[in-house]
Amino acid sequence: MTDVARSNLLHFGVLLLLVVLYFILPDYHVGNLARILVLAIYAMGYNLLFGYTGLLSLGHALFFAAGMYGLGMSMQYWTFNPASGFVAGLALALVMSAAVGFLALRTSGVAFMIVTLMFAQAGYLTILYFGEYTRGDEGFVIQQAERTLAGIDLTGPMERYFAALILFSVCFIFIAYLVRSPFGRTLVAIRENEERAKMLGYDILRHKLKAVILSGVISGAAGAAYALLFGYAGATFATTQYSIFPLLWVLLGGAGTTIGPLIGVIFMFYLIDYSSSITTAYMLIAGLALVLLTLFAPQGLAGELRKRFFPWLP
Amino acid sequence: MDFGPHFLIASLEGAVTAAILALTAMGLSIVFGVMRVVNVAHGEFYMLGAVIAWWIATLVGVHPAFGFVVALIVAPVLVGLIAATADKLILQRIEYDPDRTIVGTIGLLYIIQQTTLMTFGPDARPVQPPFNTRLSIPWFEFGENGFQIIWPWGLGTTSYKLFVIVAAVVILTALWALMTRTKLGLIMRATQQDKEMAQAFGVPVDRVYAWVFGLGAGLAAMGAILVVPIQQAHYLMGHDPLLLSFIVVIIGGLGSLPGTVIAAVLIGMSDGIISVFFSPTLAKIIATLVVAMVLVFRPQGLLGKLNA
Amino acid sequence: MASLNILTTVGLTKSFGGVVANNNIDFVLPSGRIMALIGPNGAGKSTFVGMLCGRIAASSGSVFFDGKDISGLPAHKRIALGIAYTFQITSIFSGLSIHENVALAARRRLGSDVGRVNAQVADVLKRVGLENRSDQRAGDLSYGHQRVLEIAMGLAQQPRLFILDEPTQGLAESEVAEFNALIKSLAGETTILLIEHNMDVVMQVADHITVLDFGEILASGTPEEIRANSAVQAAYLGTSADA
Numbered sequence: 001m002t003d004v005a006r007s008n009l010l011h012f013g014v015l016l017l018l019v020v021l022y023f024i025l026p027d028y029h030v031g032n033l034a035r036i037l038v039l040a041i042y043a044m045g046y047n048l049l050f051g052y053t054g055l056l057s058l059g060h061a062l063f064f065a066a067g068m069y070g071l072g073m074s075m076q077y078w079t080f081n082p083a084s085g086f087v088a089g090l091a092l093a094l095v096m097s098a099a100v101g102f103l104a105l106r107t108s109g110v111a112f113m114i115v116t117l118m119f120a121q122a123g124y125l126t127i128l129y130f131g132e133y134t135r136g137d138e139g140f141v142i143q144q145a146e147r148t149l150a151g152i153d154l155t156g157p158m159e160r161y162f163a164a165l166i167l168f169s170v171c172f173i174f175i176a177y178l179v180r181s182p183f184g185r186t187l188v189a190i191r192e193n194e195e196r197a198k199m200l201g202y203d204i205l206r207h208k209l210k211a212v213i214l215s216g217v218i219s220g221a222a223g224a225a226y227a228l229l230f231g232y233a234g235a236t237f238a239t240t241q242y243s244i245f246p247l248l249w250v251l252l253g254g255a256g257t258t259i260g261p262l263i264g265v266i267f268m269f270y271l272i273d274y275s276s277s278i279t280t281a282y283m284l285i286a287g288l289a290l291v292l293l294t295l296f297a298p299q300g301l302a303g304e305l306r307k308r309f310f311p312w313l314p
Numbered sequence: 315m316d317f318g319p320h321f322l323i324a325s326l327e328g329a330v331t332a333a334i335l336a337l338t339a340m341g342l343s344i345v346f347g348v349m350r351v352v353n354v355a356h357g358e359f360y361m362l363g364a365v366i367a368w369w370i371a372t373l374v375g376v377h378p379a380f381g382f383v384v385a386l387i388v389a390p391v392l393v394g395l396i397a398a399t400a401d402k403l404i405l406q407r408i409e410y411d412p413d414r415t416i417v418g419t420i421g422l423l424y425i426i427q428q429t430t431l432m433t434f435g436p437d438a439r440p441v442q443p444p445f446n447t448r449l450s451i452p453w454f455e456f457g458e459n460g461f462q463i464i465w466p467w468g469l470g471t472t473s474y475k476l477f478v479i480v481a482a483v484v485i486l487t488a489l490w491a492l493m494t495r496t497k498l499g500l501i502m503r504a505t506q507q508d509k510e511m512a513q514a515f516g517v518p519v520d521r522v523y524a525w526v527f528g529l530g531a532g533l534a535a536m537g538a539i540l541v542v543p544i545q546q547a548h549y550l551m552g553h554d555p556l557l558l559s560f561i562v563v564i565i566g567g568l569g570s571l572p573g574t575v576i577a578a579v580l581i582g583m584s585d586g587i588i589s590v591f592f593s594p595t596l597a598k599i600i601a602t603l604v605v606a607m608v609l610v611f612r613p614q615g616l617l618g619k620l621n622a
Numbered sequence: 623m624a625s626l627n628i629l630t631t632v633g634l635t636k637s638f639g640g641v642v643a644n645n646n647i648d649f650v651l652p653s654g655r656i657m658a659l660i661g662p663n664g665a666g667k668s669t670f671v672g673m674l675c676g677r678i679a680a681s682s683g684s685v686f687f688d689g690k691d692i693s694g695l696p697a698h699k700r701i702a703l704g705i706a707y708t709f710q711i712t713s714i715f716s717g718l719s720i721h722e723n724v725a726l727a728a729r730r731r732l733g734s735d736v737g738r739v740n741a742q743v744a745d746v747l748k749r750v751g752l753e754n755r756s757d758q759r760a761g762d763l764s765y766g767h768q769r770v771l772e773i774a775m776g777l778a779q780q781p782r783l784f785i786l787d788e789p790t791q792g793l794a795e796s797e798v799a800e801f802n803a804l805i806k807s808l809a810g811e812t813t814i815l816l817i818e819h820n821m822d823v824v825m826q827v828a829d830h831i832t833v834l835d836f837g838e839i840l841a842s843g844t845p846e847e848i849r850a851n852s853a854v855q856a857a858y859l860g861t862s863a864d865a
Binding site: 196203 | 652675677697702713715722725726730734826
C-alpha cells in the first residue's frame with residue numbers, strides 16, 4: 001500500500017471512529033468529546049504554524065478570541081444569525097492574523113514569540129477596557145434560543161456533537177490535503193532550512209504570511225464554534241494561558257503530524273479533568289507534562305510513533 | 315490637589331515601581347545576556363521571593379524589621395538555589411535548545427506557581443514593613459504674599475518607599491561592581507562573549523550558567539521582597555512583573571545592562587505617572603503595543619546590539 | 623531567445639564600512655561556458671557571488687541575467703529566473719529524505735504534478751549516483767555525498783546558470799574525479815560558474831577562468847592564458863614566474 005493510501009485510510013478511520021464513538025460513549029463523555037473536537041480545531045490551526053512551519057507563536061489566543069467575540073458580539077448586539085456570526089468571527093480572525101503576520105514576520109525567533117505575546121496581551125486588555133460591551137472576564141452568555149442553524153437547535157447534545165464533528169472533519173481533511181501539497185511541503189522546507197528554501201527560489205515571507213493567516217483563521221473558526229456550541233464568550237479565552245494551551249496540546253500529541261493535535265487535546269483534557277477532581281492546582285500537571293515532554297519526548301506521542309514505527313505518518 | 319503635587323506623588327510612586335522593575339528586569343537581562351535563554355518562569359522566581367519572605371517573617375516573628383532583614387538575605391539565596399537546580403536538571407539536559415527552553419520554562423512556571431498555590435494558598439498575605447513612617451512633602455506656591463511653603467493634605471510618601479528606592483540603587487551598584495570588578499564578573503562576561511573560548515581557557519561553563527541563572531532569579535526575588543511590604547504576597551503576582559520585565563529588557567536592548575536600567579526607569583516612571591492620570595488598562599494597552607512595535611521596527615531596542 | 627552572455631555585471635561594487643570588498647567589477651559570462659572564478663583568499667570572490675545571486679546587497683552597480691536587469695530583485699526571485707546555487711558549506715534539508723530534498727528543488731518549477739516531479743527526481747539521482755538511497759535521511763549521508771546531493775538539487779531546477787561555491791572542498795580524491803566528470807557532462811546544457819581553490823579541478827574542468835584579486839578582476843581568459851599570465855602568478859605566489 002502506498003504511503004498516500006495509508007494516510008488516507010488513517011484519516012478516514014479516525015473520522016469514522018469519531019462518528020461511532022457518539023453511539024458508544026455515555027452522555028458525559030460525548031459532551032466532553034464535542035468540546036475536545038472544537039479545541040482540537042484550535043490545536044490544528046496552531047500546529048500548522050508551529051509544527052509544520054516552525055514558527056512558535058505565544059499569541060494565538062488573539063485569533064481564537066477574535067472568532068469567539070466576532071460571533072458573540074455580532075449575535076448579541078447586531079442580532080446576526082449563527083451563520084453570519086460565524087462568518088463575522090472568521091472575518092475578524094482574518095483581519096487580526098493578517099495584521100499580526102505583516103508586523104510580526106518582520107522579526108524571528110525569540111522576538112517573534114514576544115511580539116505575538118504582546119499583541120495577544122493587548123487584545124486581552126482591549127476586551128477588558130471595553131468591558132461595558134464585552135462584559136470582560138465575566139463574559140456573556142449567548143441565548144439558547146438564538147443558537148439554531150438552518151432550523152437545527154445546536155444546543156441539543158447530538159446536534160452539538162455532530163456540528164463539532166463536521167467542522168473538525170472539514171479542517172482535518174483540509175490540513176491533511178494542505179500538508180501534502182507543494183505549499184505544505186514548502187512550509188516544512190522553511191522549517192528545516194529556511195536559507196536553503198530561499199535559494200531554491202521560494203518566497204519565504206509570502207509562505208510564512210499565508211501560514212500565519214491560515215493558522216489564525218482556523219483558530220478563529222474554533223473560537224467561533226466554541227462560542228456558538230457552548231453558548232459563552234469570555235475574556236479568559238484571550239489570556240496568555242489560552243495561547244499556551246495549543247502549544248502544550250501540539251507538543252504532547254506530536255508537532256508536525258495531522259493526528260497529533262487531536263491526541264494532545266484528548267490526553268490533556270482528561271488529564272486535567274482527572275487531576276482537577278484531586279486538587280485546584282491542576283495546572284501543575286500541565287507544567288510537569290511540559291517539562292517531561294521537552295526533556296524526554298520532544299516529538300510528542302504521534303511524533304515518537306512516527307519516528308519509531310510509522311515513518312509514513314503524515 | 316492641584317496638578318503639581320499630584321504629579322509629584324505620581325513620580326514618587328513611579329520611582330518605586332522603577333526601582334523594583336530595574337532589579338527584576340536586570341535578572342532577566344543577565345540571564346539572556348550571558349546564556350541567551352528566555353526564562354518564561356522569571357516572574358515565578360519573583361513571586362517565590364515574596365512568598366518565602368512571608369514564610370520567614372512569619373517564622374521569625376520577633377520584630378518586623380528583624381524578620382524582614384533575615385528574609386532579604388535568606389530568601390534570594392534560596393530562590394537562587396532553586397533556580398540553579400532547575401538549570402542543572404532541565405535546561406542543561408536540553409542543551410539550551412531555544413524552542414525546548416521556552417517550553418521547559420513555561421512548564422517550570424506552572425510547577426512553581428501551582429505548588430505555591432497548593433502550599434501557600436490562593437489568598438494574598440501581607441508582610442509588615444520594617445519601618446513605615448509617613449513623610450509629608452512640602453509644596454511651593456506663589457500666592458498673594460509671595461513665595462510660600464504649604465503642606466497639601468495627601469502629599470506624602472513613606473520612609474519605607476524611600477528605602478526601597480535607595481536599596482535598589484545600592485543593589486544595582488553592587489551588581490555593577492560584581493560584573494565589572496570581580497573575577498566572577500569577568501568570567502561571566504567572558505562566557506557571554508565567546509562560550510567556546512571560555513571553555514578552552516578552562517572556564518566551567520556549565521557551572522557559570524547555573525550561577526548566572528541563580529543570580530537572575532535571586533535579583534527578581536530581591537525585587538519582590540522589597541515590594542511585598544507595600545503590595546502583599548500572592549501566588550499570581552509574578553505575571554505582571556514578567557511582562558513588564560520583558561518590555562524593559564526589549565526596549566533597553568537585549569543583552570545591554572545599562573539599557574535595562576534606563577528602560578526600567580523610563581517605563582516604571584511612565585507607568586506610575588500614566589496610571590495616576592489615566593486608566594491603568596489603557597496605559598497597559600499602549601505600553602504593550604509600543605513594545606511590540608519597537609521589536610518590529612527597531613529590534614535592537616535603545617542600546618542593544620543587533621543579533622543579540 | 624537566449625543571450626550570448628547569460629550574466630553580466632556593470633560596475634558592481636561592495637563596500638563594508640571603509641573596506642571595499644568588490645571594486646567596480648565589469649564581468650561577462652558567455653552562455654554555455656564552464657567558467658572558474660579564482661583568486662587568493664580575501665580577493666572578494668564570495669562577496670561577488672553573493673551579490674550575483676542576491677544574498678548580499680550591492681553598494682552600487684548592476685547585474686544582468688539573460689539581458690534582464692536583476693539588480694533590484696530579491697534572492698528568491700533571481701533563483702526563480704533560472705539560477706541554481708550551492709553553498710560553500712553544504713546546506714541541505716538534513717531531516718528530510720534524499721528524495722524530498724530533490725523534489726523540493728524540482729517542485730518550484732513543476733508544481734503539484736507528482737508524476738513529473740518524481741520522474742525528474744529519479745532522473746537526477748541516477749545521474750549523480752544516489753538513486754538507490756532515495757528514502758534515506760539526507761543527514762545520514764557522508765559529507766561528500768551531501769555535497770553531491772546539493773548538486774543534484776541544483777540540477778533538478780534545470781537552471782540556465784549554475785553557481786557552485788567551492789564545491790570540491792572536503793571531498794576525497796575519488797569524489798573529486800567524479801565531480802569533474804559530472805561537471806564536464808553538463809557542458810552545453812547549462813552555464814556553470816565555479817568558485818574554486820583546487821587548481822587541478824579548475825584546469826581540468828574550466829574552459830574559461832576569471833581571476834579576482836583585491837576586489838578587482840586581475841585577468842580573464844583560457845586556462846593556458848591564465849597559466850602564462852605573470853600578474854596572476856605574482857598574485858598567487860608573490861613572485862613573478864621564471865621563464
